[in-house]
Amino acid sequence: MYRFLATACCFALLTACASTDTHEEIAVPAVAASTPEQAPKPAPPIPERPIPADSVYSLILAEFAMRRGDYNTALDAYLEEAPTLGDVGVARHTTHLAQYMRRPEESLEAVQLWLALEPDSVEANNTAASLLAAQQQPLQALPHMAVVARSDVQANFPLLLQGFNQLPPAQQAELVAGLNTLGEEFPDDPALLMTQALIHAEFQQYPQAQAKLDKLFTVDPLQHQALLLEARVRLKQQEQDPFRHIRTVLEAHPEDSRLRLEYAKLLTSTDIVAAREQFEILSAQSPQDADLLLSLALINRENGDDLVARAYLQQMLALNARNDEAHYYLGRIAEDRSEQGEAVRHYQQIGDGRQYLAANQRLGQILIDSGQFEECRDWFASQRLRLPARSEQLYNIEADLLSSGGYLGASREVLNQGISDFPESEALLYARSMVSEQQNDLDLMERDLRTILANDPDNATALNALGYTLTNRTDRHDEALELISRALELDPEEPAILDSMGWVLFRQGRVEESLEYLMRAYAAFPDPEVAAHLGEVLWVSGDHESATRVWQGALLRDPNHPVLLSTLERLGVETHLQTLPGTEAAAEQ
Structure with a gap:
């Protein structure tokens, strides 16, 4: 006989027996006070049943896989055995493991088995609702969300609106009807009222949205998302003072930094001066918060006050917080002040983070513009040695800088070296094809583009580039038309491809047809x-x-x-x- 025992760190540990219902509560008789001679009655035994013989090996395999961290093998084994075992505990732990592994399809498969075994489980229904909503199946998620709401647990109804504007109108109407029905059952549910307000706002039904928000505020007067939605609704209606409710709440609760931060962000698109005031209040409340300092620096830079922006950025450096962003924007300010050497010094101190590539591009541009060709080459070579994982991107940036600066031979040399190191790099092959075209080496240009297409036949950019070059530089117009047509099928609204189609049709003498494509291209992108x-x-x-x-x-x-x-x-x-x-x-x- 065998039994499953669940633990917090290991989703299901296989030992000797399996219970028929691991969720069943065990009643423990009360013990009379001050009667040490009375021993508590023993708990009733847990019902046991044998594990099917065919499942034993798979479950042992899953357990040992879990212990050595091979979660994929463990999950595959549990998914295979869970339907056979029909055990709530196994189904629940399989769901948890699949979620931990971020495998949504397997998570949904496991939770559906869990629900079949334990249909009233709040956790199972909540999990199913979340998974279905994330896969943009709100109609299927709604009944599970209703089970959660009926259990006195707050259901996350706004989750159902993921991808709402992409649903067919009939499904939108069905979802709205279902939510309205639940609204009658739960008239004071704040999350449900918020969801209904969001839908009204989506359909530009602003008075109805405001009515739902007003009702929500009677239940939860400090609901942040409702306050922010109300402000957006009032902005859409061009009210004179759309933020008055938020200001009133902040006056009564000045310590509510989260609401103030969202309010400040909202103000950045409408009133940059007022936004700065709110960020200054936040910064005064949390003077060592680098995020707030960065926001203040960017707002002051937007206002043209680089002196104040620099002070905030220097304060970030003094705190040793978000140094890369501080150096990057100090470099940008130095460039604006024509202090190129200062800008380079800041860019050189940026580590391997979000600003790294942009900083290197700007640094390289400064060196090229100032005639420091060799210094530019040496810098990028040193960076590739320092950060080999960035080499492919650095080759591309350096080659582009050299090409834009008129150093086509040096650019091609860099690309040759890069392609030697990364022979399947589509980015480098494409860049070399463009340089080759400028050098009138159409053979190499075509070979590089066809190499890309051999590995990626649906690469619309490569198809268009080859088709356009054949149109412009050769008489192979029929072949060009075929390539461009394939690109247009893949990306029918791309202006560059529309332009290529119009141009090849013109070269074939189909003037009226070409005009249609060129006008569409020019309307979308007046290049x-x-x-x-x-x-x-x-x-x-x-x-x-x-x-x-x-x-x-x-x-x-x-x-x-x-x-x-x-x-x-x-x-x-x-x-x-x-x-x-x-x-x-x-x-x-």
Whole structure:
């Protein structure tokens, strides 16, 4: 005979027997006071049943896998045996293990078995509701959420709104109806009222949202999310003072730093000065909070007060807190003040964190712009030695800096070295293909792009790049059309691909079709190169006025764009453009 014993650190320890119901409470008789001669009655024995012989090996395997930290093997074994055993404890622990392993499908499978064995379990229903909501199945989650609410435990109803705006209208309506029905059953449930208010706000039904919030405040006057939602609702309705309720609460509860922080964040999009005041209050309450100091530094930088911003950033360094962010923004401020050497010193002190790559890109740009070519090369080489895990990204940044600075040969040399170290790097192969195109080495460009496509046939960027280059630099237009068409199927709204499609159709003589794609591309992304293409097609089709206006707008944005200027020169329309109002200003720029 065998029995399962559950422990806190090990989800299920296999010993000798299995109980039929590990959740069953055991009644212990009361013992009379001051009667030492009376011994307590023994507890009734736990019902026992044998483990099926076919399950013994798998359960032992799972237990030893758990002990050596091989949780995947343990979970697979429990998932296989749990339905056979039909034991609540095993089903519960299998669910916990699957959740710990962050395997949502297996978690849902295990919790469904748990519910079949223990349908009234609050924990099982709550777990099922959370898992289903996370998988955007709110209608299936709602009945489980209702079980939780009926047990006097606060159900997390707002969780049901994950991905709500992506649901079909019929499912949205069904979910709203279900929530309204529960609202009649639980009229004072704050989480349910909050959920209903959120739905009203989603549908821009602001008076109804406010009504739900008003009712919620009678139950929980300090509910943070409700106060913040109310402020957003009032902002949407363009009320004169949308934050008055939050201010009233903070006046009565000035110590509520969490609400004040959310209020300050909300103010950053509407009133940066008021936001700064709130962050200053928070910082005074917690003077060593580096997060608040950083927020104050960024707000003052946004306001143009770099002196105060620097003071807050220096205070962070003095506290030895969030040093990387402090050095990064001190570097940015130094750049703005044309103190390039100071900026470089700050960037060089940034460690391997979120700011590392951005800092290296800016540092490299300073060195290139100041003519320190060798110093730039040496810096990136030293960084690759210091942080080998960042090498691929550092190769890419260095090559891009060199290419942008006109050092195409050096850029290609860096990329050759990078691809030698990382032969399957799509980023490096793509970067080298672009440099090769600029060097008129179309053979290498095509080989690199086709290498990417051999490993990743659905890479829309590579498909488009190869198709566009074949359109622009060769007469292989049919092949180009096939490549661009595949890219457009993968990413039908990408302006660069729409531009390529319009351009290849134009090269094939399909002028009317090309206009449709180029107009869509230009509307989504009015880039000078797209303007050059659209203007040329309009010009060739005889609509000189529209072509001229497209080119004029592009010149005003970028009067020196090489593709645009070469197009105008090739078509001989530069003189014509200079006679239009506004182009003189563009030419002067």
